[in-house]
Amino acid sequence: MTYDCIIVGGGLAGLQAAIQLGRYAAHSVLVIDSEDGRSGLCRSYRNLLGYPDGVSGETLRQAGRQQLQTYGIAIKRDTVAEAGPLAQGGFRLQGAGGENYAARTVLLSTGVMDRLPDWPGLRACLGISVYVCPDCDGYEIKGRRTLVLGAGDVGARMALTLRAWTDRLYYVRQETATHPLSPELAEQLDTAGIPHLAAPVQSLVVEDGCMLTGVVLTDGTTMSAERAFVAFGGNEVRSRLAEQLGARLHENRHVWTDPRTRMTSVQGMWAAGDIAYHSEQAAIAMGDGAQAAIWIHKALREMQAAQR
Known part of the structure; x- marks a missing residue:
């Protein structure tokens, strides 16, 4: 079967796109999800409209999957390992187990x-x-004793950013052998009054299963905390499939998209969510997905009209 659209990734952007496409009641759509996305890790988004007490990424994902049933859109658990163009137009995808998929978009x-x-x-x-x-959660540390657990200059920049919410900050540097702190950033931390020390963390002190109250260092010292940020850098941008299909990438490996349509540089292929180049916000990811879906619908209608 050749689907009108295959959505690779069933996180917030992918599910929102699938919902939008499903509401046109005109296209065959499949969502392929590896179920290991970033949104599944977040236990509470507190900066989304309508959820002042927070909502977990998994709750949003489950709600999205249930909503898709209304429109008859299936979700397949698989990891797409390879992608390429079809001779007759469209795209071929191959799952990690060898299953083949085909799509017009x-x-x-x-x-x-x-x-x-x-x-x-x-x-x-x-x-x-x-x-x-x-940007998501700086507000949550307002006035609280907060540890920044990170590496090198990346962690230092995080600490300097967080200074806007609290002056009770401590930067606890990890991976010092491979990620040294530059003299320039060390000076900026000192000027901002942010203590920093190189001290490997041995374990976290957690109460009630999810409330951090401190960290235990390898020398046995315990540092108390009310909140913490982690900032190690080197995040994985999952743009491998886009690269296989010849899409233009930014230097940081995020996928270039048209600012209006969210289409990539490859005709018939769109990108939405954190894989694209923006501030990596849940609300923006969902908006990205909806915007991409609108233009996918327009493209599919043009394809259908050309075949008549």
């Missing part, structure tokens, strides 16, 4: 994955008491 919403340390208990705290995005 493709939307890539494969996202970004943060580089996180493997400290036990960390993931349960994400979005609750430990954060990665200052």
Whole structure:
């Protein structure tokens, strides 16, 4: 079967796009999701309209999947390992297990994955008491004792950004052998009154399963905290399929898209969400998906008209 559109990635951007396409009641759509996306890690988004007390990424994803059933859109659990053009036009995709898919159009919403340390208990705290995005969650540390757990200049820049919300900041540097702190950033931290120390974290101190109260360093010292940010840099932009299909990428490997249509440089292929080049916000990802879907619909209508 050749689908009108295959959406690769069932996170917030992909699900919103599928909902929008489904509401046209005119196209065959398949969502292929590896179920390991970034939004599934966040336990609480608090900067979304209508959720002042927060909503988890998994709750939003489950609601989106359920909503898709209204429009008869299937979700296939698979990881697309390879992509290429079809001779007759459109795209071929191959799953990790060898299953083949074909589509007239493709939307890539494969996202970004943060580089996180493997400290036990960390993931349960994400979005609750430990954060990665200052634009999303800087407000949550307002006036609170906050640790920035990060590497090199990336962590230093995070600490300097967070100074807008609290002056009770401490930058605890990790990976010092491979990610040194530059003298320029060290001076800026000192000027801002942000203490910084090179001290490997051995474990997190977590209460009630998700509330960080401190970290234990490898020398046995415990540093108390009310909140923490992690900032290690090196996040994975999942643009491999876009690259296989010849799409233009920015230097940071995010996919270039037309600012109006969200189409990539490859005709018939769109990109939405964090894989594109924007501020990586959940609300923007959903808007991206809806915008891409509108223009995918227009393109499919033109294809259908040309075949008559």
